[in-house]
Amino acid sequence: MPRIAEAAERLGNDALVFAVLRALTVVGGMAALFVAPPRAEHALHVTPLLAGVVVYKLAVLAVLGLWPERARQIFLATLASDLGVVFLLVWFTGGGESHFYLLFYLLVALHAYHFGPGLGVLAAVLASVLLAVANALASPAIPLLHVGSRAAVLGARARAEQLNRNMEAAMARLARAEQLAAVGRLSAKMAHEVRSPLGAINLNVDLLGDIVRTCPGPEMSEADELLRAIRDEVHALAELTEEYLVAARLPRPRREKESLNELAAELVAFLRPVADRQGVTIALELDDGLPPVVCDRVMVRQALRNLVKNALEMLPRGGRVGIATGAAADAAVIAVTDDGPGVSPEVRPHIFEPFFTTKDRGTGLGLSIAREIARQHGGDLTWAEPAGGGTRFSLRLALDGGIRG
Structure with a gap:
């Protein structure tokens, strides 16, 4: 049981619910054959087919438990198998006269909701083809136009639902x-x-x-x-x-050629007494080959100061802040790294949102201002979680200051 719980936790609630619902759709449909008997020529195959489907679904769940990070690939790989099982159900129970064709709708709707309208439309097309084949095998008189219209309506409905969700989010x-x-x-x-x-x-x-x-x-x-x-x-x-x-009202940058190494060194010298009082170490690593950057010195200094202050406020005594300069393509990068607790998952979507803060004091504007300054200089501000924990903010500035001739 602990292993099952651990696997379910690694897989995630959405993927787990999706896997269970998909399994119930197929296995439940097979089990319903005992209530709605198949044609006489197919009755012999019902029990072994049901047993095979149950084993197949248990195997899929086991594979998901072993490799939860590959859940998407596993779901996509087994979609055709699930549609094939529903095809057999429809064929065994009379083709167009069977009510099991509704399972196609359920599978398509589940995949459209979980993976988006694109895969939903693809699944609907596959389902319509399989339903047409089942109808042809069981009762050739069923018109293909009826099958195609059902698939088209299902695909359009999935697309409309996705558009509605996008509009609500916007x-x-x-x-x-x-x-x-x-x-x-x-x-x-x-x-x-x-x-x-x-x-x-x-x-x-x-x-x-x-x-x-x-x-x-x-x-x-x-x-x-x-x-x-x-x-x-x-x-x-x-x-x-x-x-x-x-x-x-962020001012327009007054750009001149500046040395980011000098700017970073001056800021570290200014903030080191603050760090010493807090018992935090500041380490500076400069790229001697970094070329000058066309920028507004005051604005870039403010952006870097916001990043370092943010790190200092999050660290306990004994913490460490690292500041490093470097070059990347046509840009210069200043990375500010700390070994603090990192950013919690619920905070990550709001990390650059103005006025959002998890601290008792402060405006919640520091990171949003720093990112806007970076963008005014043809760059951006991004964050990442280093392998050893903590947080890394990378302030990227175009070497030409974002000026396009």
């Missing part, structure tokens, strides 16, 4: 995009309004700090520590407001 994405746009406009307005008060607070904190430093005493030393804490919080709020403003 409408959901459009509604989500409109919601995010409204939230973005509101966030930008709020950030703009907060910017001036933050500047005033920061200025007053600096003035108070100057006064406190001129007054001796233990109380003044404590006051200086409090002012430093206030200054840090104001700085954090200023970064948040700036992130909202950038997300709402």
